[in-house]
Amino acid sequence: MKSKYKVLLTLFMAFVVQLGFAQTNTITGTVTDDGGVPLPGVNIVVKGTSSGTQTDFDGNYSIAASGNSILVFSYVGFKEEEVAVGTSTVIDMELIGGEMLEEVIINALGIEVNRATQASSVSDVAASAVQSSGETSIAKGLSGKASGVQIISSSGDAGSSAFIQIRGQSTITRSLQPLIVVDGIPISNDEVGAGVGGVTQQSRLGDLNPNDIADVKILKGASAAALWGARAGNGVIVITTKKGKGLGKGDLQVSISSTISFDQTNDELDTQNIFGQGSNGAYVGLTQANSWGDKISLRSGGPDEVDTSSLDYFVSRDGTTYYPIISKNSTEDFNNSNYDAVINQGLYLENNVSLSGATESGNYFMSVSDLKQDGIIDENDYNRVSLRLNGEFKLNDKIKFTGTSTYSQINSNRIQQGSNTSGLLLGLYRTPADFDMRNYLGTRYADGVVSTTNSQRSYRRGLGTLDGESPIYNNPLWTTNVQSNPNTVERYIMGGQFNYKATDWMTLIARAGLDHYTDERKNFFPKNSSEANGSGSATERLYTSTQTNIDFIAQGDLLISDRFNFGYLAGLNYNRRLSETRGGGYTNFILDSYKFFYTNATIANRSTVIGESEVRITAGYAQANLSFDDLLFLNLTGRAETASTYGDAKTFFYPSAEVGFQFDKLLGDQTTLSNGKLRLTYGQVGIEPAAYATNTYFVNAQGSEGYGPAYDAGAYDGSFVRSSVQGNANLEPEKKTEYEVGIDLGFFNNRATLSGTYYYNETTDALFTVAIPGSTGFSGRYANAASLENKGFELDLSVDVIKSEDFVWNVYGNFSTNQNEVTSLTGTESLFLNGFTGVSSRAVAGEPVGVLWGGRYARNDDNSLALDDLGFPTVALTEGVLGDPNPDWRAGVGTSISYKGFTLSTLFDASVGGDVWDGTNGALNNFGRTPETANEVTVSAADAQTIIAANGATLASRPQAVINADGTYTIRGNIRDFGAGPRLLDQAYYTGIGGGFGPVGEQFIYDGSWVKWRQLTLSYNFTNDKLKETLGLKNIELSLTGRNLLYWSKHDFGQDPESNLTGASNGRGLQYFNNPNTRSYLGTISINF
């Protein structure tokens, strides 16, 4: 308040003074950051002169300047501003913070370099954009915000992983995830254990608190990432966390923010509620898998007639007794109540407190965050507590210490999903509409006495399970409420850096980083679960990962002449990654206990696992930047690297070169074209081989078949045999070479910016376990045996349509295409990446990587279907390519409108052209649960005698056919002509070649294009003086966000096509009972003191 009076007074004084002196005025004012906090030490110079001053500790300044001069305000960490003096004598300035200086950016190593020297395409995502996305993880928060970057979440489960893919897949079997570098330290983004079943895993990037980040840069091109050599093949995401800033004398800046989010599923799968449990049109209860039963509406109504004299019955926990059904009379439909029993509203609450500040000798930032999330699925939760402390201390002008430390703890309970009889949706979607699943736990009586106390009642065990009996599919409520899959993650990331400015032209940096996590997981399937035939099964794993990274760097700049500038960087890198898996399990419980103890199984039924891996890299790197007159830039980088995973410790060299041409400097008038830069780059990066693959080992003699049965010599006398995978002493890293050409344009003082990049990259020596024919003695050999290429175009656009003091309207967008092709694949026609025996995602030579592969229809030479004697389609002997899950193009369009304190912003994004295998509805066809299978057709009496079903029977002779009064026949099913006249598609067809368990995966591939309304945010920022005075608050910001509000998809899957069963693995485009994605409504309040 005091300072405001001062300002008013000064203003008045200045006005008076100005009347008297027209030529040189004293300009005064206050410089604040965008939050209204005064900034001390801001440099203010009169452009083109040597006169200048700095703001005092209250952010005030005073400078003499003439009316036609321009004041330049600059401050480290803030955007530079210029203001024409004109007639004003008071110029208050708000500097935009939170962004790096325009001229200085962070390079791949987390070191500040001159932006102009970099020519590769880098996507910059504002931290606020990630934070306001409503996502609890950084990765998901990047969705739709950068061209060429694809984010796919595995499901909407609380804490679930997301897959980040930059410019298409440039490796076949190695990790597709970019290297994550936080404050110069490479950290793990592991996702351990993604497969077709089990629980949705977390990605370790999710351990970071999005509120701690100041900036995210996505280095897409090889040349930008080349400093990381064989770890940069998938690009690098460079994250900078917040620093204390802005205040003098150690003042404390406190920020508090709280977010509440209400989540719900963003789509519900349609299942039919017309026909009940049974087969061939008749009700069959108790164990029947299918919903091919009678028409529910035609039943007599009223309660079912049950056999109360039966000695076999089930008493649920609420006292309801279930007897065998004699006659199914009830017309009740439980489709919705079953669904609502397990999938409903999710909620999360996140609280953040941060303390920060700076003094002349350093700065600090400290934050505490607590996230409590209950997923939309019952009992699914995710709780994250994180702490961060960043500090910088300047001993003197030459020596600076920087330290950063983070601790996160995750506690979560996950739900079994996917292809998994213990999974949620397998049981839920297959449960017939006429089965009420809500009483799932109780006591099973057999022969009139208690047989099983914690018996599970499911639709295929209508009277509950007996001892040692599988429910076949879990009742979904059992999956959520009785089974448990907890995990606890403890994560520490610590870094320390020592800067020593040895000379004007050389700074020496020693930097060490440590990233350590432990992930402790349990999966607990009590007795009477579907797992292990109801005998009980428990497993635990402890995953430990430790990454140590040390760099010694020398860096400096030399101004050779007025026009020539030379910058360099040279360094050494040591990197060590240690990971361990330990754990065990037991099955066939002795006691029906919900506690975890190994003695609850006989010794033969206990098992242990161990896996250890150590990988080391050492490298030397150097970078030279040359700039000529701020017009031409040349940037050369080289990294020589050797790693423990290479055969015979070979050394590889990764070069890169970038040329930038700032052609706008050649133009006299830069008001229209304010920025024009042409970029050309070349770079090579690599992807490491897997550890320990240079040897052929001997392994425990064991084997298994796809359906489950297995053997293990450990149950006999123990035996070891030669591994079926042959070692390879000549392993090399995969080498990815990328060429890029791009242009950056800025118009009208950069009110409109446009950036376009075309890239081409080729990965040679791609690694994979070549699936060699068994007749060679091995089933696989790990080798550098493939090559693949990506080419694509990226466009980013931003226009400030209106930009005035009170009103800003910005429109932005991005667009990208990527074309991928596996150009060679030695030794095999196709390579399994992930998925099922029936349909999988594979690499096939001449096709994009990840193509969907599986059973096809047999076809004649003219491509018509080859039909069998009955006129139904047949299956081809071999499998082939069915579709391409890679989208043709992706785009995001957003806009943001600010008026005074209000900001309204929204974002849409789209993915067009990728195929998806709809395994969910394929499987549900088999069970008669899809709406398609609940169709009814009516045909004439004559047609009923000629139209045949897949088993050769005429329509009229099918048991479920109904003869109408007029002699026509009505039957459940569809009529289709495959080329030999109309045929009846009914139970015989859908449980055979027409269903998802049949051999023809081809029929369930659909176009997975979608458009999503990703986000809508309305926020209001209070910066009221009263507020400051009375409450001492600097500002309050309120925001309301809707996330994933709507989506449109080309094919109605009944499930969000933007999810992938196999998570961040290399398999794509697979939908099979994935847990649903979510839509959220969030409210956030942030208060700064």
Place this chain on the structure above:
Amino acid sequence: MKNLYILTFLSIFIATSCSNYVEDLNDDPNQPVDAGLENIVQGVQLSNQFWQTGESNRTAMLWLNQATGSDRQYLALNDWNTAQSTIFDGIWNEAMVGTISQAQVLENKANMLGNTSTLGMAQVIEANAFGTLTSLFGDIPFEQVNKYEEFPNPVYQPQQEVYAGIQELLNTGIANLTDGAGDIPNDLVYTGSNEAWITAAYTLKARYFLHVKDYAAALSNAQQGISSADGDYKAYYDTTYGADFNPFYSFLVYDRPGYMSAADAYAPKLLDPSTTLYRGNPKTDESARFAFSYINGANLYNSGYELNFYSQFDWEEPDGKFGTNTDMPLITYGESLLIIAECQARLNGFDSGLQAYNTYRALLDTGYSIGVDNAGYNDLTFNYDAYTAADFAANGIENADGISQLDALLREIYEERYVYFNGHYESFVDMNRTNNIAEIQLKAGFSGNAERFVYPQVEVNGNTSIPTPLPGVQDPTPVNQ
């Protein structure tokens, strides 16, 4: 000056630590790189028994109407015309990589150590694996198998040639076992008895001569083959899930409950005394064998017949044929006697055949093969009295339709083999070798019958030598053409 010291020290530190930072690390701390002969033996034996009683056996059972696919993937699998190459990947790789190649690794070790006993044993298993593969797939790679560096695309040799090679391999195996230097350590099958391996090898020789219709050679080898129930080569199973469960049981009950039943199948009806197809007669009572093989009407997973997966272990019922820890026959005394009976009949006429067949019947009458202890099942009745010539004469109890006496006998032998080899590959081979002499009724509504297994996708993908065009499931293998 101080800076210089620091820089010098730093340079030395870095230079010295660089060189060995990454060396000698790339050896997996959790996996050995070699194992001794004694510790490889069971690996070869376990692999062989696993795939010979696994997924493809079940597939063959569906196609022979010994069982019925009842749920999900197994519904479509009832129709052999939906067979695709991928469903045979598992058996092929387990056989080629897990059994044959490991047997050769073991043979090399045995050779180096001069252990001819183990060498011979490994050769017998190798021959057994090759024999099963060629009988199911026809032409297969043989001489070029497990020589990746030399032959990355092993050629497919004609089936006749493969059979000849197998006979050669068995001869060498028998010679080595006869030589008998050293022991066969950790021998799961015959606890180190060379004699038992030799008789098993002769029965195998007889089996493969029978496949190529060389009845004389089959007869003479069968006569030197397994000569008592104790000599049976069985797959040994126990009660740890995922480790030593009978794979049938693991599939039927633990892994895929309800996928496979025997509802509407032909084999249980042959054995079920309550059906019109019942093969019993005044001299034959199949009650025990029926109950041992099939469960009737328990409605556990499906209505109708189920394969008998009962066991003491999980069900507190007598162990059925497909029970938790039931040992599955691979090469048996019964097979020897059946080969002798058929060959006697074909070579020396009806009377010799009948006499030999009655020898087999006498064995059954002791309860052999119809209970895990070869003494019948669950105290149920069984009876296999000797047949007389009249029984095979027109209108005899084994010849209601009046075909020739010899044909009637062969039909009976083959119907018996169909029942005896329930769950064993030999019943699949029999059907195609004899053009279904046994008159097995296959599932209706599908065209043709399954003559062979389709080459696996792993070979289609990776072996340029694979025959083109790929033979389909209805194409007979060369020896049956």
